[in-house]
Amino acid sequence: MIWNESSECMRPDEMRDLQNKRLRTTVERVYHNSTFYRSRMQEMGVSPMDIETIDDLVKLPFTVKTDLRDQYPFGLFSAPMSEIVRLHASSGTTGKPIVAGYTRKDLGTWSEVMARTFAAGGCSRNDIFQIAYGYGLFTGGLGAHYGAEMLGASVIPISAGNTEKQIQLMTDFGSTALCCTPSYALYLAEAIQEMGVRDKLKLRCGFFGAEPWTEEMRREIENKLKIKAFDIFGLTEIIGPGVAYDCEAQSGMHINEDHFLPEIINPQTLQPVAPGEIGELVFTTITKEGMPVIRYRTKDLTSLTYETCSCGRTSVRMHKIMGRSDDMLIIRGVNVFPSQIESVLLEFGEAAPHYHIFVDRANNTDTFEVHVEVRPENFSDDLSSMLNLRKRIEARIQSVVGIHAQVKLVEPRSIERSTGKAKRVTDNRKLY
Amino acid sequence: MIIQQLSIFLENKTGRLTEVTQVLGQAGINLSAFSMAESSDFGIMRVILSDPEKAQHLLTEKGFTVTLSDVVCLRVPNTPGTLSQALLVLSEAGVSIEYMYAFARKDDAALVVIRANDTQRCIDALQSSNLNLVKASEMYDF
Numbered sequence: 116m117i118w119n120e121s122s123e124c125m126r127p128d129e130m131r132d133l134q135n136k137r138l139r140t141t142v143e144r145v146y147h148n149s150t151f152y153r154s155r156m157q158e159m160g161v162s163p164m165d166i167e168t169i170d171d172l173v174k175l176p177f178t179v180k181t182d183l184r185d186q187y188p189f190g191l192f193s194a195p196m197s198e199i200v201r202l203h204a205s206s207g208t209t210g211k212p213i214v215a216g217y218t219r220k221d222l223g224t225w226s227e228v229m230a231r232t233f234a235a236g237g238c239s240r241n242d243i244f245q246i247a248y249g250y251g252l253f254t255g256g257l258g259a260h261y262g263a264e265m266l267g268a269s270v271i272p273i274s275a276g277n278t279e280k281q282i283q284l285m286t287d288f289g290s291t292a293l294c295c296t297p298s299y300a301l302y303l304a305e306a307i308q309e310m311g312v313r314d315k316l317k318l319r320c321g322f323f324g325a326e327p328w329t330e331e332m333r334r335e336i337e338n339k340l341k342i343k344a345f346d347i348f349g350l351t352e353i354i355g356p357g358v359a360y361d362c363e364a365q366s367g368m369h370i371n372e373d374h375f376l377p378e379i380i381n382p383q384t385l386q387p388v389a390p391g392e393i394g395e396l397v398f399t400t401i402t403k404e405g406m407p408v409i410r411y412r413t414k415d416l417t418s419l420t421y422e423t424c425s426c427g428r429t430s431v432r433m434h435k436i437m438g439r440s441d442d443m444l445i446i447r448g449v450n451v452f453p454s455q456i457e458s459v460l461l462e463f464g465e466a467a468p469h470y471h472i473f474v475d476r477a478n479n480t481d482t483f484e485v486h487v488e489v490r491p492e493n494f495s496d497d498l499s500s501m502l503n504l505r506k507r508i509e510a511r512i513q514s515v516v517g518i519h520a521q522v523k524l525v526e527p528r529s530i531e532r533s534t535g536k537a538k539r540v541t542d543n544r545k546l547y
Numbered sequence: 548m549i550i551q552q553l554s555i556f557l558e559n560k561t562g563r564l565t566e567v568t569q570v571l572g573q574a575g576i577n578l579s580a581f582s583m584a585e586s587s588d589f590g591i592m593r594v595i596l597s598d599p600e601k602a603q604h605l606l607t608e609k610g611f612t613v614t615l616s617d618v619v620c621l622r623v624p625n626t627p628g629t630l631s632q633a634l635l636v637l638s639e640a641g642v643s644i645e646y647m648y649a650f651a652r653k654d655d656a657a658l659v660v661i662r663a664n665d666t667q668r669c670i671d672a673l674q675s676s677n678l679n680l681v682k683a684s685e686m687y688d689f
Contacts, residue, residue, distance in 0.1 A: 489556055494612045496554035496662075497645060498584040498591055523588050526558050528610045 118234035118266070119227065122373050123428045127421075130429070134376055135168045137401035142166045142175070145407050148193040151186055152176075152409060169376060172399060173387065177410045180213065183352060188214045194404045204252040205351045215254070215351050216405040222261065224402055225354050228371045229262020232360035235369065235426070236320050236345040238292050240267030243317075245285055247295035247303075248325065249275040254355025255325050259294040262357060268292070275299065278306050286315045293321040297328040297336060297344075301469075302532045304339035313341065322347050324356050327436050327454050331461030333365075346435065352411055353398050359433055364425045367432030374402045377431060378410070379419055393418045393437060444540065446474055446481045449518045453539040456485055456520075459511045463504075464493075469530045475543040483520045485512065488527050548670045548680045549617045551599040552660070555592040556612035559585070567592065570609055576602050579686055580660060582648035593648070595620075595660065595686055617666045620681040621659045621673060625651060630659065633678050637663070640672035 117123050125133070142163045145152035155176040156162065165174055183191060192199065200219050204212040217225065233244075244263040248255030256274055263270045271288060273281060275295065281303060284290065293300065300323050307313055318340060324347035336344045348368050349356035358375050359368035370377050379394040380387055388394040396413045416438045423429050438452035445451070453472060460470055473484040487508065495501055505522050512520045531538075557563045571578065581594035596602055599615055606613045623629040630649075637644065642663050649659045658681060663669035673680055 489612055491607070491612045491614075494554075494556050494614050496552075496591060496593065496614055496616045498586065501556075501589070501591070502586055524556075525589075526556060526563075526610070527612055529558065 116234045116237060116239060117426075117428065118231040122371075123231060123369070123430055125373070125429060127429060130372065131169065133373055134401060137373075138169055138172070138376065138399065139163070139166060141399070141401050141403070141407050142409070144404070145193050145409060149191060151182070151190055152193075172376070172378060172410065175399075175409050177385065177397070177412055178408050179412050180352075180414070183213045184211050187211045189216065191408070192216045192406050194218050194406075199405050201257075202252075203254045203257075203351055203355065212252075213351055215355070218404040221354070221403050221405045224374055225258060225357060226261040226265040228354070228357035228360075228374060229258055230265040231371065232322065232345075232347055232357055233262060233266050233268070233292070235360050235362040235428075236292070236322060236343070237363060238263075238266060238268060238320065242266075242268040242291045243271065243289055244268045244292045244294060245271045245273060245281070245288075245290035247273055247275055247281055247293060247299065248356075253325075254349070254351050255294075255296075258349070258355040258357060259322065263292075263294075278303060282307055282310060282312060285318060286312060289317040291317050291319050293318060293340075293342070295321070295323060296325050297323040297332055298326060298532070300336050300340065300344070301332070304336060308339060318342050320345065322360075324348060327438075327442070329454055329458045329461060330435065331458055335461065348433065348436070350398075350411075350413060352408055352413075353400060354403065358398070362424060362426040362428060366424065367420055367434055369424065369428050369430045369432055370419075372431050374400065376401050377419060377433065379417070380412075382412075382416075391418055391420065393434075396433065396436075442540070444472070444474060444542065446483045447518050449516065451483075451516050451518070455515050456512065457539075459508065459515050460487060463508060463511070469527075469532070470539065471530050472540045473543070474540070476545075481544065483518065484523060485520045486523045486525050486530060488530055489524050491527060548619060548674070548682065549666060550595065550620050550660075550681070550683045550686050551615050552618045552662070553594050553596060553599050553602050553606075554614050554616060555594070555606060557590045557592055559588050559590060564592070566609070567606065567611065570605055571596065571602055574601065574605055576605075580648070580650045580658070582646075582660075584646065593646075593662075616662065619661045619663065619666060619669050619673070620686055621661060622656045622679040622681050623659060625657045630657075633659070633673065633676075636672050636676045636678065637661075637669060640668060642669045642672055 146163045159176055161174050198218045199216040201217040203215045246259045248259055250256030320343045322345045333344045345361040347356045348359040359370040361368050376399045378397040380397055382395040396415045396417050398411050399409050400407045415436045417434045417436050420432050442453055443450050469488040471486045475482045508522045577597040579595040584591045603613050645662045647661045651657050
């Protein structure tokens, strides 16, 4: 189902006209309302008059995460506080959090893009949504909440955690759609399997985001929970969840490009890459009032495709995130992404997707260890076949990543589960 | 003549073996024999016990990875040369042994637990040579 056909299936030339107009308005807004953006633009010798179409984007300065931190808390707002009706903040694991302010119109936009997301997954007013994202400063809970309400669905604001209660309400209320992080979805799937209550559930789909996950992990969630799993992409800096969403074709996420204008740049040269090439995803918000961002570098690596999707939507699609420069580890001089390890483990089908990477330094050499949980159904009583499993995982990691990792098989559930963002890496090197 | 053996995946961490034995002890399950196969960071505990299915259920509940496998138990007199006789029978029958472990009992006989690549063939070969196999009921019931 398509929630907003006129926007989601807009002709490309009409979309471009709309984007041109909205970009001009946004640049005017930030130039006149934000000291930060005005001085950045003046430093580069650019004024709003230089921006006529989206081709002029390249003339504008980039914004990066540290800019948002430096301007903590409200320095990037382009609306007076009297117009800000909601504040959210990122978890801020290092230093100050990133704060986002929304006007009433921004909240309306957010609900709209989330309603598009849920409709694209086949949901409607007849669905019962269990929102198991954390509520609070984190954008996941409230973002999904208001989107599902706009859709007209029945919303259960249960928030994250308390697995037993999640399963109980899921059973008693007959939840049909689940919203949470993919790692928590897997955790729930295991608990449901253990309790043997899958047959009592009416669950048929889920919308998972807020952390990177692979296609293999999607299949595992789909098989274990017997549902269709949809990806949601979003960032607090842009709006929260709902920047891009899967449709039922699941062949790339549709970007709500009438609100969020994407670019792909080469992270080294900062120049736009050729169409279809992989690079860093950059967003400019073109309708936001509270905290518009200009050319925000997401640090996420992906590629874009502008072909019309089989679902009928014309909007540009982004590939699943292929890595994140923040997550990137440099081990023995080689770039390693945790998502590479995850895809290796899942292609085995013999080792659970629960894993943890340990990096340390011994005798001036980096050590690289991957702890992998052994699945009960694949445990063999034969030591040599277990050792062989370990050896095969090591060989596969070597061929995908390019360096040797020492794999350690560990007991199920010995790796900590998280209800928020999964922590996959412990880097004990003291390099700085 | 098939005996069910329980195997448990254990990380080489202090206290894991204690936990296993506590779970079984509290449930009143008696261990008849066990052996450990270990690598540098994990091990497999193989155990013959009074109620393998109950033990499997209990340990799985506690989050352990366990599996049941079929083994054969041979009773041989505790005297020189008797084991090699039995092993000769197996190799002549083309049965290969994945692993084995032995323990002695009060009645002066030695018991040898054998995990073969082909359990039924192993039983047939040993029985046709009139070697003495232990029944499951005898094994669990000490």
